Amino acid sequence: MNKKEIFLSLLLALSLAFFVSPLASPSPDGLEKVAADKGFIEKEETRPAFLSPVPSYSWPGIDNDTLATGFAGIFGTVLVFGIACGVALIIKR
Amino acid sequence: MHIPDGFLAPNTWAPAWVISIGGLWYCLRRVSRVLRDKMVPLMGVMAAFIFAAQMLNFPVASGTSGHLLGGALAAVLLGPYAGAIVIAVVLIVQCLLFQDGGLTALGANIFNMSFIGSMGGYVIYNLIRKMINKNKGVVIGTAVAAWLSVVLASAACAFELAASGVSPLRIVFSAMVLVHMLIGIGEALISVTVVSFVLKTRPDLLYNEEIRHE
Numbered sequence: 425m426n427k428k429e430i431f432l433s434l435l436l437a438l439s440l441a442f443f444v445s446p447l448a449s450p451s452p453d454g455l456e457k458v459a460a461d462k463g464f465i466e467k468e469e470t471r472p473a474f475l476s477p478v479p480s481y482s483w484p485g486i487d488n489d490t491l492a493t494g495f496a497g498i499f500g501t502v503l504v505f506g507i508a509c510g511v512a513l514i515i516k517r
Numbered sequence: 518m519h520i521p522d523g524f525l526a527p528n529t530w531a532p533a534w535v536i537s538i539g540g541l542w543y544c545l546r547r548v549s550r551v552l553r554d555k556m557v558p559l560m561g562v563m564a565a566f567i568f569a570a571q572m573l574n575f576p577v578a579s580g581t582s583g584h585l586l587g588g589a590l591a592a593v594l595l596g597p598y599a600g601a602i603v604i605a606v607v608l609i610v611q612c613l614l615f616q617d618g619g620l621t622a623l624g625a626n627i628f629n630m631s632f633i634g635s636m637g638g639y640v641i642y643n644l645i646r647k648m649i650n651k652n653k654g655v656v657i658g659t660a661v662a663a664w665l666s667v668v669l670a671s672a673a674c675a676f677e678l679a680a681s682g683v684s685p686l687r688i689v690f691s692a693m694v695l696v697h698m699l700i701g702i703g704e705a706l707i708s709v710t711v712v713s714f715v716l717k718t719r720p721d722l723l724y725n726e727e728i729r730h731e
Contacts, residue, residue: 425558425722433562441569449574449582454696455518455674457581462692464683469523469619476616481572497572500610501565508564508606512557512599515549 434505441497445481446490518586518667518674518697519611520626522619526681533677534624540632541605544598556599559722563591564603566711571607575703583700586670588634589662590708593642593655594715596724600635625677629670638666643726652716655723656709663708664701671697 425433452460459465478484478496486492525533567587574582587607591600605627611617618626645658675693679686715722 425555425562425719429719430558430562434565437562437565437569440566441572445569445572448572448584449576451574451576451580451582453518453574453582453584454577454671454693454700455520457696458689458692459524462684462688464524464678467523467683468521471522471616471620475620476614478614479616481615481617493572496615497569500572500615501569503614504568504607504610505561505565507610508603509557509561511545511602511606512548512552512560515545516552516554516557 434501437501437505438498441501442494445497446493518626518629518670519608519618520622520629520674520677522621524619524681524683525622525625525677527621529677529681530621530625532624533622533628537605537624537627537632541602541627544601544605547598548596548602551596552599556595560595560599560603563587563594563600564606567591567603568607568610570707571611577699577703578696581696581699583697583703585704585707586630586634586667587708588630588670589638589642589659589666589704590711592635592639592724593659593662593708593712594722594724596726597636597639599724600639601631604631604635625674629673629677633670633673634666637669638662641665652720655716656713659712660705660709663705664698667697667701667704668694671700 481493481496483492483495486495570585570587574584577583588604591603595603608618608626608631612620612623642658642662645661646654649657671693675690678684678689
């Protein structure tokens with residue numbers, strides 16, 4: 425991939441994370457729905473907050489839900505891009 | 518399908534952790550042998566795209582949603598091992614930073630979505646690609662691998678839940694597989710859209726084991 429292709433594909437991912445993610449369905453996902461229907465959803469335990477600086481894809485301290493989700497999305501997208509590239513660079517012979 | 522903390526018993530999550538660490542170690546070693554410079558940004562871009570796409574829950578049935586898991590999609594572009602690593606990176610970041618998927622359940626989540634998704638998905642994809650020639654095989658292989666890998670991952674998840682004693686296998690298995698047969702359709706549609714676009718614009722980016730092993 426050349427620089428332009430990397431830039432454009434990252435821009436697409438960031439746009440999805442920022443502009444589309446606030447529109448995502450708030451319904452429970454397949455596993456959560458099954459857990460609720462079959463009566464084991466209450467077994468879920470939430471971790472202490474220090475382990476999750478951005479719980480539930482919502483940037484802490486931003487009151488606007490759309491923006492809070494959008495920023496969390498941007499942050500995560502950039503972070504996984506960096507980590508995946510970093511891992512690839514390290515294991516590359 | 519990210520399992521939270523509390524659903525799995527230690528008899529299930531502990532072995533899943535061991536299998537995932539061993540499996541990822543194996544993937545890293547396999548990839549380091551074949552990794553070329555051009556795959557580095559592609560791994561980053563796939564991780565970014567799959568992370569973003571996983572935030573986009575689509576409605577599937579009454580009061581239920583699903584989102585892309587991306588294992589099969591990553592494998593079609595990166596191969597089974599680099600694909601599994603990329604999905605694992607996404608899952609680890611989601612678990613540690615976004616409280617999506619439990620820390621004890623991380624091993625099981627990596628097993629279900631990264632190993633079954635990418636390595637399992639690749640086996641299915643490759644089988645079909647060899648039976649059907651040219652681009653048609655790539656597209657049909659992607660669709661079937663995407664759909665089936667999600668269904669198989671949900672079946673594995675059901676076994677883990679049953680082994681943990683949260684629900685009888687008979688009940689949780691049919692419930693998980695049924696809803697993920699629907700979610701898998703979304704997985705197949707998104708994966709085929711991306712792979713078709715890459716086929717049209719940069720077909721050389723698709724993983725090709727024959728070329729890489731030369």
